[in-house]
Amino acid sequence: MIFFDYLIDSIPFFIRAAAITVELTAAALVLGMVIGLCFAMMKISGRRGLKYAADTYITVIRGTPLIVQLFAIYFGLATLVDFGSFWSAAIALAIHNGAYIAEIFRGGIESIDRGQMEAARSLGMNYSLAMRRIILPQAFRRIVPPLGNQFIIGLKDSSLAAFVTLGELFGVSMRLASTHYAELSFYTIAGLYYLALVIMFTVLVNWLEKRLRIES
C-alpha cells in the first residue's frame, strides 16, 4: 500500500519536524508559564490598576483567534523587529497560552486556604517569600491536571506556525502533501505524529501527578 510507503519514506522529514514542534511548544509553554504567573499575581495582588491590566490582557487574548495573534506578530511586528518564523510563533503561542495559564494559576492559588498565607505571614515571612515557599508549591500540585490539559492544547495549536512558514509537523505535511498530491496520506501521517506526542506527554503528566500525590 502506498500509504505505508509514504509513512516509512517520510520518517526523516517528520522526525526533524517533530523535533521543531517539540522545541516550539516547549519554548512557548515555558514563556507562557512565566507570562501566566505574572498575570495571575497581578490579578490577585489586590491593586486595582494591576488587576485591570491583567483582566484586559486575558480578555483580549482569549477573545481573539490565535492565527490573528500569530499573523499580527509575524507580519505586523516584523516591520519593527524581525523575530523569524520560529520565535514569532513561539512568542505568539506564549502570549496566547499565557492568558489561559494565568487563569489556571489564579484558580490554583485562590484554592489554597487563606490560613496558609496568614500562618506564613505570622512567622515573619514577607508576601513574596510566603508565595514562593508556601502557597505556590501547594497550588502547583493542584494545577498539574489543568496545566497538562493546556499544554496538550498548546502542542496542537503549534501547528498554526506552519502558516508563518515554519517547517514543523504540519508545515512539512503540507509541503509533502502538495508535492506528492497525497493530501489524505500526509495529513493522516501528521495526525499520527501529533497523537504520538500527545500520548507521550499524557503519560508524563500522569506520572507526575501520581508522584506528587504520593509526596503529599
Added chain:
Amino acid sequence: MIKVRGLNKWFGSLQALNNVSLEVKSKEVVVLIGASGSGKSTLLRCLNLLEMPDQGEVEFDGRLIKPGQDDLNLLRRDMGMVFQHFNLFPHKTVLGNIIEAPIMVKRISRGEALENARWLLEKVGLEDKRDAYPCQLSGGQQQRVAIARSLAMSPRVMLFDEPTSALDPELVGEVLSVMKQLAREGMTMMVVTHEMGFAREVADRVIFMDEGSIIESGNPRQVFESPRHKRTVDFLGKVLWGPSAPADTPPMLSAAGQA
C-alpha cells in the same frame, strides 16, 4: 510589653472592635473570653496586624507600630501566633514546618534550625513524629506542632486564637498542657479560648469582651466569682451552665472550677 490604645475596627457596617485599650505586661498570661463575634479574635489579629485596625495604636516593646513605615515582618517574628485550624504547611514534614521560617526569615543555618526543631518537638512531646506529614497527625498533634513552629522563631509573645476549638474533646488536654508549660516558663501569652478551666488555672488576667468592647477585666478569681457586669454574668452563666440556664444563675465557683 504590648499596649493598645483606642482600637477600632469595622467590617463593613459591623463594628468588630469598639475603642479597645489594654496593656499586657511581660510574662503575663491574658485570657480573652466572650461569645462568638465579640471581637476577641479580631483584637488578637490586630496585634500582629494580620488585621489592620481602622483606628488606634499598637505599641510593642515601647515602640509604636506604624503600618506602612515599620517592617511588619520584623514585628511578626516576635509575636508567635497559633490558629484555631493549625494552618500547618501540608506539603512539608513536621520538621520542615518548624525549620522553614528560621532558615528563610532569620537566616540561621540548617543544622542549627534542625537542632532547635528537635528540641522543640521534644518539648511538645512529638519527637517521634518529626518526619510525618501534617495529614498523618491527629488534631492535637498538629496543634502541638503549630506551637513548636511558632516557638522556633523565639517570639517574645505568643498569641493563641482559639487553639482548642477545632479539636475533639479528648485531644484538648494535650494542647492545653503544652500551653500551661509555656506559661510556667514565663512566656508572655494572650489566649482567646472557651476553656474556662484553663482560664481559671493559668490566666493572670481574664478579659471579657462583648460586641467589640472590653466589658470586664481582672484576675480570674474576681471575674469568675464576682463578675461586676450583667453581661459577664449572663455569658458565664451560659458557658458554665449550658444554654438553657436562666440568665440570673450565679456563676458559682465550684462549677467554674470543673468546667
